[in-house]
Amino acid sequence: MHDLETLQNGGYKGEEVTSLKLTCPLDTFPLDIFDLGATVVRLDLSGTGLSSLPSAFGTKLPSLKIAFFSQCRFTTFPAELAHCPRLEMVAFRGNCMAHVPENALPPRLRWLILTDNKLQTLPRSIGACARLQKCMLAGNQLETLPQEMQACKKLGLLRLSSNKFNSIPEWLFEMPELAFLSLAGNPCSSRPLASPDSALSSKHGGTRIGSLARVAWSDLEVQETLGQGASGVILKGLWRTDSTTTLEVAIKLFKGALTSDGTPLDEMAACIAAGQHENIIDVLGQIQGHPDEANGSFQGGLVMQLIPPHYSTLGLPPSMDTCTRDTYPLDAVLSFEKALRILADVAAAAAHLHSKGLAHGDLYAHNVLASGEGHALLGDFGAATVHNRVTSSRFEQLEVLAFAHLIEDMLALVPRDGRSEQIVRLYDMHQRASAADVSSRPCFKEIASELGSLRGKPSLRAN
Template sequence: MHDLDVLKSGGYKGSGLVQLKLTCPLTEFPQEILELGDTLKQLDLSGTGLSSLPAGFGAALPNLKIAFFSDCKFKVFPKELATCPNLETVAFRTNGMEEIPEDAFPPRLRWLILTGNRIRSLPTSIGRCNRLQKCLLAGNQLRDLPDEMARCTKLGLLRLSSNCFETLPSWLFTLPELAFLSFAGNPCASPAVNGSRTAPGLASIPWANLEVQQTLGEGASGVICQGLWKQSPQYAEEVAIKLFRGAMTSDGNPADEMAAWLAAGAHESLITVLGRIHGHPDEDAVVGSEASQTFQGGIVMQLIPPHYTVLGQPPSLVTCTRDRFREDASLSVSCVLSMLTGIAGAAAHLHARGISHGDLYAHNILASSEDAHALLGDFGAATIYGHGSARNCGIEKLEVLAFAHLVEDMLGLVKEDQSASAQLQRELWNLHARCASPAVDARPSFDEVVEELEGLMGWRGMMRIPG
C-alpha cells in the first residue's frame, strides 16, 4: 500500500516503482501516477471511489499490464483503457457499471472482471479480444452475448451466473478452449426449469444440535468450521459446518452453491454432505438487518482427515486459467491413475444428475497420497442444468476439457523412473489428447473416461472405498 501524500510530493517518481496501490478516497485521478509510466506495471485503485480516468492514460502508462478498479464508481467502462498497449488484466467488480462502449477494451486483454454490476449487454468489439482467456460476468443483467464473442477462441473460463439468460448461445459449446463455465441463477438454470432437488437421505439438522469449534477456512461464499453434531446424549460426530454468507462472488451466488451441494448426492470421491441446517438464529433475523441480508443457509459435511491436503494452488495473474503446484509436489503414476479414476467417477456422477461442477481444478481437490484417493469439493461455480436440453452433452464435454487439464497437471507431478511406468503414462497421455480435442463433440463423455481409467486400473464397475 502506498501513500497519496508521498505520491503527490513526487516521492515515488524515479524510484522504479512497478506496483502502485492506493486505498484512500479519491475524487479525481491523481495525475502524478502518469509520471510513473516508465516502470509501472500494476495499478490498484480499488475502493477509492474513482469514477473516471484522464485523457492520455494509455500513452502515459505504456507498460501497464494489470489495473484494478473494483468497488469504485465507474458507471461507464472507461475507453481510455483501450489505449493501453500492454494491459492484460482489468477489474471493475461492484462499480454499479451500466454501459460498456464499443472499442473500450484494451487490445491485449486476457482477464476481464466485471462481477456484480448492472451491465445489460457487451459490445460487439469484444470479438476482437482474441487473447481473452478469463471472463467474469456473474451478477449482471445480461440476457445474451454478442455472436462476435465466438471469435474469442482462447476463452478458457467464463462466469455467467446470476444474470438473465433464458438460453445460452450455441457457439459457447464450440469454443475449443472453454473448460470452466458457470451459469447458475439464470432462468435457463432455474429449479423450476430443471427439476433440481435435494438428494435423498440428507438429514435436517437443528442448529441447537451443533457445536461450532475452530475455523477451518473462510472464503467469499462463507465460512467452514470444525464442529460436533450431537445426535444423541451419548453420541456426537465430528463434522465440518459450512455457513453460507455474503453477496455475489466471482463464481455466483452462495445460495446456488448450497443448492448444488444439496443436490449432488453421495460418491466416494465427493466430499459428503450429511444434512442441511435449520433453526440458525439468523434465519429469523429482521428483514433488512445485516444478518438477514448475508446469511443464506448452512450444511453439515463430513470432516476430512488431516492427511488429505489440497492438490494444487489457484491460478495466478500470470497463469490465468491454469493451476500452480509446489516445486516439491510429487505423485507416483499409480497414485495419479487412482485419483483420476475417482475424480472422473465423481464428475460422471454429477453430470448424471444434471450438475456441472464448473471449477474442476486441482485446487478444489483434497488428496491423500498414502490412500491414493482424492475428493472433489467447492461447488461455488456449480450449475444445476438438469436434463432434456440439447446443450447437456456440450456442457459435459466442456468439463471433460477441464479434466484433461487435470490429467496434464497430475502427470507433471510424476517424478519417478519413467521406465517403470512408461506404458501407463503413454495411455494417460493418449486419454488426455482425446479429452483435450479442440473439436468439442469429439471428446469422450465422463462415463467413457471412467470406463477407460477403470480398465487401466484393472477393475471395472467396483466402488473403491479407502480404508
C-alpha cells in the same frame, strides 16, 4: 498499500514502484500516479469511489498489465483503458456498471472481471480480444452474448451465473478451449431449492430440506478456522445430532450474496442435486437459526463432512500468469499409481455429477483433496450448474476439457521411470479429451471405465 499524501509529495519517486495500491476515498484520479508510470505494472484503486479516468491514462502508464477498480463508482467502462498497450487484467466488480462502449476493451486483454454490475449487453468488439481467457460476468442482467465473442478462441473460463439467460448460445458448446462454465441462477438452468416443508428423516439427525438436513445453529459448536475461499470460510466444529451423539464436522459460512461464481443458494441447490458419492465431499445439512438471520446479514451456511488431516489439496489456484490453469509447488511429485488413482476418482465423481444433471464448473486440482494413498474427494460447488434443462451431453463435453488439463498436470508430476505403455495411454486420453472438435470428446463414464481398466492391472495397484 501506499499513502496518497506521500504520493502527492513525490515520496515514491525513484523507487521504481511496480505495484501501487491506494485505498483512501478519491474524487478524481491522482495525476501524481503518472510520475511513476514508467514502472507501474499493477494498479489497485479498488474501494476508492473513483468514477472516471483521465484521457492520458493509457499513454502515461505504458507498462501497466493489471488494473483493479472494484467497488468503485464507474457506471461506464472507461474507454481510456483501450489505449493501454500491455494491459491484460481488468477488474470492475461491484460498480453498478451499465455500459461497456464499443472498442473500450484493451487489445491484449486476457482476464476480465465485471462481476456484480448492471450490464444488459456486451460490446460486439469483444470479439477482437483474441487473447481473452477468463471472463467473469456473474451477477449482471445479460440475456445473451454477442455473436462476435465466438472469435475469442482462447476463452477457457466463463462465469455467467445470476444473469437473465433464457437459453444458452449454442456456439458456446463449440468453443475449443472453454473448460469452466457456470450458468446457475439463470432462467435456462435454475432449479429452486426444495421447500422446507418437505422434511424427511436424516441419517445424521434433524430434519431434511429435500435431501439436505436442516441443522440448528444452536446444535453446532465452532472450534477453529480450517480455510476460506471465494464463497466463504470453512470452520471445524461439532454437531450435536441428539442428546447422546456428536459428530465432528466442517461448517461453511458464506461470505456474501454473490461470489465471482454465483450465489450461496445456487451452491446449496447444487449440493442437493449432487447427492452422495465416495469421491465427493459429503454435504450433511443446511444451517438454520444463525444469530445473524435476525438482521439479514446471514448469507447461508452448510454442514459438511470433516475431511481427515491426512488429506491435502492437490493443487494451488491459478496465478495471474497462468490465468485459467492451476499451479503446483516446485517440489510437487506423484507416483504413477497415486496419480492414476486420483484421476480415476475425479472421473468417477464427475461421471456421477453429470448423471445427476450437474456440471461442477470448477473442476480444478485446487478443489480436489487427496490422501497419501491417492483417494480423491471433489469439493466446492460454488460454480456448479444444474443443467437438467439444457443440453447435458454438450455441457459434459466442455467439462471433459477441464479433466484433460488435470491429466496433463498429473503427468507433469510423475517421474519418468518406466510404465511407458500406461503413460502413452494417458497421453492418448488427454489428446482425445482435449480435442478441438468438442463433440468428439469422450464422456466421463467412458473415461472412468478406461481409467478403471488401467488401474486393474497388477502393476498399477495403489500403494
